[in-house]
Amino acid sequence: MKSDLDTLMQSKNLDAILVIGNATHNPPMYYLTGGGHVSAATLLKKRGAPAVLYCNDMERDEAAKSGLQVIPYSTYNYEELLKEAGGDPALAAALRYQRIFTDQGVRGRVGVYGHTEVGSALAVFDHLRRRMPDLELVGETRDGSLFMYAMETKDEAEAARIRKMGRVTTTVVGRVAEWLTGSPVREDEVLLKEDGSPLTIGDVRARINLWLAELGAENPEGCIFAIGRDAGVPHSVGADGDPLRLGQTIVFDIYPCEAGGGYFYDFTRTWSLGYAVPEAQRLYEEVKAVYDKVVAALTPNAPFKDYQKLVCEEFEKNGHPTPLHTQAPLEGYVHSLGHGVGLNVHERPWSGLTAADDNLLKPGVVVTIEPGLYYPEKGMGVRIEDTYWVRPDGRIEKLADYPYDFVLPMKHWRP
């Protein structure tokens, strides 16, 4: 949580943190500013002190909404800096950092964060390191970074926002199911639109985006709506031109966030419209059984990867390849069980077999549980996913309910 930042800085031996970039679609900056129309900002926080936000003068009103102390960049005359830098904008930016750091009394080890242009940052930091050799600019890999640790546990207010996104998500999923099952079906089992042309994945995707926007969400990462062979490749998003057909597995994985780049939700159902072939039905039942087993076993403070191991063992009993004994399998169970969800669609804690031991189901974490089985050569794949919050009281709360039907009966078609 945000209140952990100073402790985390201490444990990572950081004297200050520097966050750069826009306030939207930049999780560390969003986390500390609350988002808004603030671009190319600089946030500086010394350990034990409140953060200070530097921004373009034009965006001062937007920046002030963060509640932080706001200082406009014009405090430092850019034209003079550029002259001093001999016209090199990277050096001019470094000179501005140098003045900011000096004015704020920042020294020692400074952690660097932000989702922005890496080339630009590298150019500026290379100059800054030469100008301030006593300052140590420290990068951390994203997955183990200070912010990933701080953001890992969510308070009531954050969980409420994710829960609300869960309602938005499942509402849209429900509308898609309603729409598809009410569509007419051609003799060759292709779904049709009102105008008599085939209903395609592109049509579904457009409708999903529309409904999400209507409900105050955005879809920055797209979504997966994959049928047949594509459903058997976990991260294939599906081909927009493909028509929807009965009796094929459809993996529908949807992970929108609050408009403006806020909190995400992550959710998957697998459907077979009208009927299911027996092999797909069996696959679905296997995945559902393992899903239920995992959910029943979830225990606060347990290592997340213990459940990945459980899933692998269960699937291997039935003869499916898994990462437990196959390197990078292309069929069977081919990914990890889940991940944290927050301002990042994927964040701590991690569940992979090689995840560090501190990836625990601590009170406060919000995680997905998403086992699946994939057989692209057989033209099928199945995944079931919900998002859970480990509440402060230790209870495990599914953040949005939605039925687990695999076969969705068609209103205008009978087997």
Added chain:
Amino acid sequence: MKSDLDTLMQSKNLDAILVIGNATHNPPMYYLTGGGHVSAATLLKKRGAPAVLYCNDMERDEAAKSGLQVIPYSTYNYEELLKEAGGDPALAAALRYQRIFTDQGVRGRVGVYGHTEVGSALAVFDHLRRRMPDLELVGETRDGSLFMYAMETKDEAEAARIRKMGRVTTTVVGRVAEWLTGSPVREDEVLLKEDGSPLTIGDVRARINLWLAELGAENPEGCIFAIGRDAGVPHSVGADGDPLRLGQTIVFDIYPCEAGGGYFYDFTRTWSLGYAVPEAQRLYEEVKAVYDKVVAALTPNAPFKDYQKLVCEEFEKNGHPTPLHTQAPLEGYVHSLGHGVGLNVHERPWSGLTAADDNLLKPGVVVTIEPGLYYPEKGMGVRIEDTYWVRPDGRIEKLADYPYDFVLPMKHWRP
């Protein structure tokens, strides 16, 4: 254009370029891969050779849509790398880069690009620099980077995509105008919704997002819909809770992109609903006159900042402060005339008075022309903006037409 990349690499003395991050909302990666659901990818291009794309195994099908040679990360056993790195994921990533660079025969100066986590990149590159001291990893500031130069000029296909986004944008703007002018008006000149409650900026924003989604666009940067004093602060996006009122300047600046993080359009109109106060009317006419003067003067290959100077001089004649003789003015004309538009909502060429001399209206550039005048203390601001393409034949094409009415008559209200 993309075909300029090798020449640009030569002029910047780069032996190779390295692009990292996702394929969406990451302009350099989108530019070379065409977007799609490919995350945390690595693209490597040696000068004079085609690019090679490394990606997670699960995303191999999506990556293949780029038409590039795709190599899955599993070519390098991550668990072994992590073991060799003593469990340090930053070093493990650096070791993988080292193997990739060695296998591809990359040496010398390598330019680094991508919109992704800077802290993570810094950690990995610090290791890589120690491991490969002969390799020179070069950052460039975004605005002058190789990609900004390559992307600066657009071919017919790119211009067609931006033109299409222009149609989407102006369609949405037209719908907003139609909706607002058809709304009932309360005695105190506040617009009302059908249910009799005040129509707010938040309502307008939600409707804009809905219509954009419906038309295949997304709105990753939000939009500006600012009324009264907020309209006088150029980058204030407007307060969602504020009701719409007659007779106040409304700055409506909208800059959506193709769904999936593709090409942007950028457009602004200023409206006064029902009637205008004389001072706002005069302000509008001044801005429109300067806008017309600039557009009539646009000449291929001219320095973009010449027009910024022209605008400053014109506004100063009428007594408005401008950046020509006032540092960072807070009222009058307070920004620069325009900017390039493409996969970035702001990109080369730049028009600021301090912009480098090579920011020209070269054939192929797509630029905004957006003069404005701002008086926050008077509660008013005006901006007019369209996006223009300097065609290969030298003709200047406005990419979307839309009327320039300032006062929008209300259907159910008379002065």
